[in-house]
Amino acid sequence: MENILSNKKILIAEDEPAMLNALADKFTQEGCVVVKAENGEIALSLFAKEKPDVILLDIVMPKVDGMKVLHEIRTSSDWGKRVPIIMLTNLSADDKIMTGIVASEPSYYLVKSDWKLYEVVEKVRDCFRSPAL
Amino acid sequence: MKNKLGAALLYLLVAAIPIIFVLFLIYWDVRQSSIENKLGDLVTINDLKAQIISDYFNSIEAQTIAHNYANIKIDLPILSHYSENTSSTEYIQAKKTLDAQLPTWIAPGNGIVDIMLVNTSGTIVYTANNNTQEIGKSLPDPENLAFSKGTKDIYTSDIFINKERNNLLTFFISSPVYDSQNNFVGVSAFEIDASNLYKLIENTSGLGKTGETLIGEIKYANGIPDHVLMLNPLRKDPGAAFQRQIPVGAKSAQPIQNATLGETGYGIVPDYAGNEVLAAWQYLPDQKWGLVTKIDLSEGIGQVNTLGLILIVLSLCVAIFAATTIFLLSKRSYDQFKLAVDNSSEQTSITDPEGKILYINQITEKITGYTINEIIGTKAGKLWSLPMPPEFYQNLWKIIKIDKKQFVGEIRNRRKNGEVYDAELKISPVLDKSNNIVFFVEIERDISLEKKLSETKNEVIAKDEAIFASIGDGLVVTDKEGKIVLVNQAFEQLTGWKKDESIGRLFADIIPREDESGNKVPFDERILQKVLEGKVVFTAATTTPTQSAVAVPPSYFIKKDGTKFPVVAIVSPIYIDGMIIGTVEVFRDISKEKEIDKIKSEFMSLASHQLRTPPSIIGWYAEVLQSGDLGPLNEKQSDYVKEIYKANQRMIAIINSLLNVSRIEAGTFSISPKNIEIKEIIDETVKELESRFNRTTELKKEYDPSLSAFQADPNIFQIIIDNLLSNAFKYTPPQNTKIEVAAKMEDDSLVLSVKDNGVGIPLKDRDRVFEKLFRADNAVSANPDGTGLGLYMIKKIIVNGLGGKIWFDSEEGKGSTFYVSIPSSGMKEKTGTTVLTRTIVR
Structure with a gap:
C-alpha cells in the first residue's frame, strides 16, 4: 500500500518536549519530513519558511498560543487558508479557548489523552485521502 | 333640679318670643286703629265745640244787635246830649225809659251782665246796672277796642277778668247805634258773662277723666307771635285762664300752639303738662282763638291697653304651656337615651352638664367593679379614673363645653379591685335646640387588650422591617x-x-x-x-x-x-x-460568584490540561514500546508495558470522571437535546465495550416497538449508557457474561434497564452504592480499576439534571439490574458553561 504520508512535510508545534519527540519520531517513521516548533512564535516563522503540507498544532504554548497561530496562518496566505491543521490539546471540550475551534474546525480537534499515537497518525493520513475514497 | 328649672325657663322664653311677637302685632294694630278712632272722635268733638262757640257768639251778637233797635236809638242821643245836665227832664225821661227796659235784659240765662251806652266820643253815658261810677268813663275792656271797633261794626272783645265784677270773666259786644235818620249816635256795649261759654267749652262729656277742650289766643310782641295765652281754666291747671302763657315754639302744648297759629289738625302730641295726648285742634277765625280738644294718650287708648294686658297674659299662658310641653318632650328623649345606654355594649353613662353621673348602664359594674348605686351621683370617673395632667382636663372641658364637640381620649382607670387598665374615653355633649348642653353621654372602653395586641403588632412590624433590612x-x-x-x-x-x-x-x-x-x-x-x-x-x-x-x-x-x-x-x-x-x-x-466561577473554571481547565499531559505522554510512549517499533519486547516486558498502559488509562478515566463530577456538582453543564436513536447508541456502546473488555458476551437486547427517536443530549445519554454497561462488563466474570439491555416506554417515562449476571451488590452496601467514591467490597475484588464515581455521577445527572430516577434490583452472587427512567418528554434544553466529557477512554 502506498504510503501517502511519505515526504509530506509536517509542522509539529508542541511545547512539551516528550510529546514533541514522540510525535516527531512517529511521523518520521511514517516517512514524513518533520519540522519541529517548540512554541507558537517558531511555528509561525517555520510555517512561512517551510510551507508544510500539514500542521499539528498544540493549543497551550508559550509566547504565541495555538489559537493565535491558527488565526495567523488562516489569514496569512492562500496556502495558510488551505493547509490542514490538526489541533492537539489536553484541554477539555468546554474550555473557553476550545469553543472557537469546535465551532470552526471541529474535525481537526484531538484530545491528546484520549487518542493513541497511531490514531493521531490515522487522523493526519485522513487529511491526504481523497474524499472520494 | 336647678338645671331643669333653668331649662324650663329657657323653653318658656323660646316659646314666648313668637307668641309675644304675634300678639304684639295684634295689639299694635288695635292700638293704632283705636288711636285713629279716638282722634276722629276728638276732631268731631272739637268741631262741635267750634260750632257751639260760633253759635254762642252768633246768638249773643243777634241779641245785642236786636237790642239796638228799640229805645236806644232814641234815648242814647238824648243821654249823650244832656249828659252834663242829668237833672233835665229830657235826660230823666230818657233814662227812665231805658231803665224800664234795659235792666230787664240782664239775666243769668242770657249772660248779659250789663249794657253800657257810649256817646260818640267814647264816654259811657248809661249803664243798665245803674252803676253810676261807670258814667263818664270809657268802656273797661283791657284792650280798649270795644268802643273804637264798635263805632264801625259789631265787635266782640277779648274775654277779660273784670275786677269790678268780682273777677268775673266777661267780654263786650259793642256795636254802633244809629238814630232814625241813620246818624251815628254812639255805641252800645253789652258786657257778657263768659261763664256760659266756658260751661259749653268746658263740657267734658265724652272726654273721660283727662279729656278737655281748651282755647287760647296768640299774643304778639313787636308784631310777631310771642306766646299763647290760655283763655280757660284747665283740668290740670284751674288757674290757667289769662294766666298761663305758652311761649311760641315750646315743646309742650303743641296743639294749642298749632291751633292759635291757624292750623287745623290732629295727632299725638305733648300737651301743656308735657303728657302725650291725643288731640284735635283748629283755629277759630272769628274769635282768633285756637281751639283744642284733647285726651291723655293713656286714657285714649286705655281699652287698648286692657286688651294688651289680656294679650300678654294669654301669651304667657301659651308660652308656659309650650315650655311645659317641650320640657316634657325633652324629658322623654332623655328616657330614650336611657334605653340606648342600657343596650350599649360599652360602659356608657349620662351626666349632667357638670359631669355628675345621672344614669349609667349595667355593664359598668362588671368593668369597674363598682355598683350602680355607688356610682350614681358621683362625678364621672371620680371612682375609677387615675389622675391625668391638668392640661388633659382643660382640653377635655374646652372641647365638650365650649366647642361642644365630641372628646376622644385615652385614660387610665383602676377597678375597685385595684387592677389598672387603659380605657378609651368618648364624651359627647347632647344639645338642645338652642345649642345648650343638656347632658353628656360618656362612653368608656377597656382597650388594654387592644393596646397589648397593637404593641405586639408593632413589634411584629418592626421585626419584619428589621428582617427585610437585614x-x-x-x-x-x-x-x-x-x-x-x-x-x-x-x-x-x-x-x-x-x-x-x-x-x-x-x-x-x-x-x-x-x-x-x-x-x-x-x-x-x-x-x-x-x-x-x-x-x-x-x-x-x-x-x-x-x-x-x-x-x-x-x-x-x-x-x-x-x-x-x-x-x-x-x-x-x-x-x-x-x-x-x-x-x-x-x-x-452574583458578581463574586461569577468571579469565583471564572477562577474555578480556569483552574479546572488548567488542572485538566496539566493533569492530563503526563498520562498522555506515558500513554504514547507505552504505546510505542508496545508496538515494537523500537525493537521487540519479551513477553514479560510486553506484559509490564501493558500494565503501565492500563494504569495510565485508568488515571485518565479518573481525571475525566473527577472533572465531570465537579461540573455536575456545580450544575454548570449544559444539556443540548437532539433527536437520538436509542438503539444505535446502545449498539455502538456495546460494541465498543466488547472490544475494550476483549470478550464476547451473550447479549440480549429488548427494544419497545413504539420506541422511536428520543429527545436527548447524545453525549449525556452515552455517558449514562457507558456507565451502566461498563459496570455490567466490569463486575461480570469474563466467561459466560450474560447481559440484557432493555429500553421501554412506560407511562410517562423511558425506562432503560441493564441486567447482568455478575457479582451483585451485597445487602449491607445497597444503600451506599450511589455514594461518591464508594465501592462495595466484592466490586473492588472483582474489578480493582473502578473509580467509585460512575453511579454517583449518573445518579446526579439523571435525578438533578434530567428529572429522572435510578434504581436497581440485585442479588449478591447472581447479578444486578439497574433501571433508569427519563421523562418521555425527553431531556430539557439547559444552557451551561461546561459540557460533560465521556470518561471511557478509547
Whole structure:
C-alpha cells in the first residue's frame, strides 16, 4: 500500500518536549519530513519558511498560543487558508479557548489523552485521502 | 333640679318670643286703629265745640244787635246830649225809659251782665246796672277796642277778668247805634258773662277723666307771635285762664300752639303738662282763638291697653304651656337615651352638664367593679379614673363645653379591685335646640387588650422591617401591575435607587435587565411580568406560593448609574385567596460568584490540561514500546508495558470522571437535546465495550416497538449508557457474561434497564452504592480499576439534571439490574458553561 504520508512535510508545534519527540519520531517513521516548533512564535516563522503540507498544532504554548497561530496562518496566505491543521490539546471540550475551534474546525480537534499515537497518525493520513475514497 | 328649672325657663322664653311677637302685632294694630278712632272722635268733638262757640257768639251778637233797635236809638242821643245836665227832664225821661227796659235784659240765662251806652266820643253815658261810677268813663275792656271797633261794626272783645265784677270773666259786644235818620249816635256795649261759654267749652262729656277742650289766643310782641295765652281754666291747671302763657315754639302744648297759629289738625302730641295726648285742634277765625280738644294718650287708648294686658297674659299662658310641653318632650328623649345606654355594649353613662353621673348602664359594674348605686351621683370617673395632667382636663372641658364637640381620649382607670387598665374615653355633649348642653353621654372602653395586641403588632412590624433590612439580597415587592410597593436596604445599595424614588414605579422601568449576551430583556419576557400575567403556568402540585417561585435565568440588572451587575433572582407570586396580588422578587448580585466561577473554571481547565499531559505522554510512549517499533519486547516486558498502559488509562478515566463530577456538582453543564436513536447508541456502546473488555458476551437486547427517536443530549445519554454497561462488563466474570439491555416506554417515562449476571451488590452496601467514591467490597475484588464515581455521577445527572430516577434490583452472587427512567418528554434544553466529557477512554 502506498504510503501517502511519505515526504509530506509536517509542522509539529508542541511545547512539551516528550510529546514533541514522540510525535516527531512517529511521523518520521511514517516517512514524513518533520519540522519541529517548540512554541507558537517558531511555528509561525517555520510555517512561512517551510510551507508544510500539514500542521499539528498544540493549543497551550508559550509566547504565541495555538489559537493565535491558527488565526495567523488562516489569514496569512492562500496556502495558510488551505493547509490542514490538526489541533492537539489536553484541554477539555468546554474550555473557553476550545469553543472557537469546535465551532470552526471541529474535525481537526484531538484530545491528546484520549487518542493513541497511531490514531493521531490515522487522523493526519485522513487529511491526504481523497474524499472520494 | 336647678338645671331643669333653668331649662324650663329657657323653653318658656323660646316659646314666648313668637307668641309675644304675634300678639304684639295684634295689639299694635288695635292700638293704632283705636288711636285713629279716638282722634276722629276728638276732631268731631272739637268741631262741635267750634260750632257751639260760633253759635254762642252768633246768638249773643243777634241779641245785642236786636237790642239796638228799640229805645236806644232814641234815648242814647238824648243821654249823650244832656249828659252834663242829668237833672233835665229830657235826660230823666230818657233814662227812665231805658231803665224800664234795659235792666230787664240782664239775666243769668242770657249772660248779659250789663249794657253800657257810649256817646260818640267814647264816654259811657248809661249803664243798665245803674252803676253810676261807670258814667263818664270809657268802656273797661283791657284792650280798649270795644268802643273804637264798635263805632264801625259789631265787635266782640277779648274775654277779660273784670275786677269790678268780682273777677268775673266777661267780654263786650259793642256795636254802633244809629238814630232814625241813620246818624251815628254812639255805641252800645253789652258786657257778657263768659261763664256760659266756658260751661259749653268746658263740657267734658265724652272726654273721660283727662279729656278737655281748651282755647287760647296768640299774643304778639313787636308784631310777631310771642306766646299763647290760655283763655280757660284747665283740668290740670284751674288757674290757667289769662294766666298761663305758652311761649311760641315750646315743646309742650303743641296743639294749642298749632291751633292759635291757624292750623287745623290732629295727632299725638305733648300737651301743656308735657303728657302725650291725643288731640284735635283748629283755629277759630272769628274769635282768633285756637281751639283744642284733647285726651291723655293713656286714657285714649286705655281699652287698648286692657286688651294688651289680656294679650300678654294669654301669651304667657301659651308660652308656659309650650315650655311645659317641650320640657316634657325633652324629658322623654332623655328616657330614650336611657334605653340606648342600657343596650350599649360599652360602659356608657349620662351626666349632667357638670359631669355628675345621672344614669349609667349595667355593664359598668362588671368593668369597674363598682355598683350602680355607688356610682350614681358621683362625678364621672371620680371612682375609677387615675389622675391625668391638668392640661388633659382643660382640653377635655374646652372641647365638650365650649366647642361642644365630641372628646376622644385615652385614660387610665383602676377597678375597685385595684387592677389598672387603659380605657378609651368618648364624651359627647347632647344639645338642645338652642345649642345648650343638656347632658353628656360618656362612653368608656377597656382597650388594654387592644393596646397589648397593637404593641405586639408593632413589634411584629418592626421585626419584619428589621428582617427585610437585614436581608443581604435585594428584595422588591410589587403590586399586580409590577409597580414597586416595597424594597429593602440591599435593593437600594445594589441598584442605586432609593426607596422613595422607586416606590410606585414599575420595577421593569427603573431596572432594565439584560441577558448574558447583553441584549435587553423585553418587558413581556421578564419573569416577573410572566408571573403576573399568569404566563408561567404552575402544575397542580406547585400552586402553593412557596413552590410557585420561579428562578430567573442568570441576567444583568442595569443600575441607576448605568452600570450593570449579574444577578440570580427568584420571583414568587403573592397570593391572596388564590388571586395573584403581586410578586416578591429576591435577587442577588452574583458578581463574586461569577468571579469565583471564572477562577474555578480556569483552574479546572488548567488542572485538566496539566493533569492530563503526563498520562498522555506515558500513554504514547507505552504505546510505542508496545508496538515494537523500537525493537521487540519479551513477553514479560510486553506484559509490564501493558500494565503501565492500563494504569495510565485508568488515571485518565479518573481525571475525566473527577472533572465531570465537579461540573455536575456545580450544575454548570449544559444539556443540548437532539433527536437520538436509542438503539444505535446502545449498539455502538456495546460494541465498543466488547472490544475494550476483549470478550464476547451473550447479549440480549429488548427494544419497545413504539420506541422511536428520543429527545436527548447524545453525549449525556452515552455517558449514562457507558456507565451502566461498563459496570455490567466490569463486575461480570469474563466467561459466560450474560447481559440484557432493555429500553421501554412506560407511562410517562423511558425506562432503560441493564441486567447482568455478575457479582451483585451485597445487602449491607445497597444503600451506599450511589455514594461518591464508594465501592462495595466484592466490586473492588472483582474489578480493582473502578473509580467509585460512575453511579454517583449518573445518579446526579439523571435525578438533578434530567428529572429522572435510578434504581436497581440485585442479588449478591447472581447479578444486578439497574433501571433508569427519563421523562418521555425527553431531556430539557439547559444552557451551561461546561459540557460533560465521556470518561471511557478509547
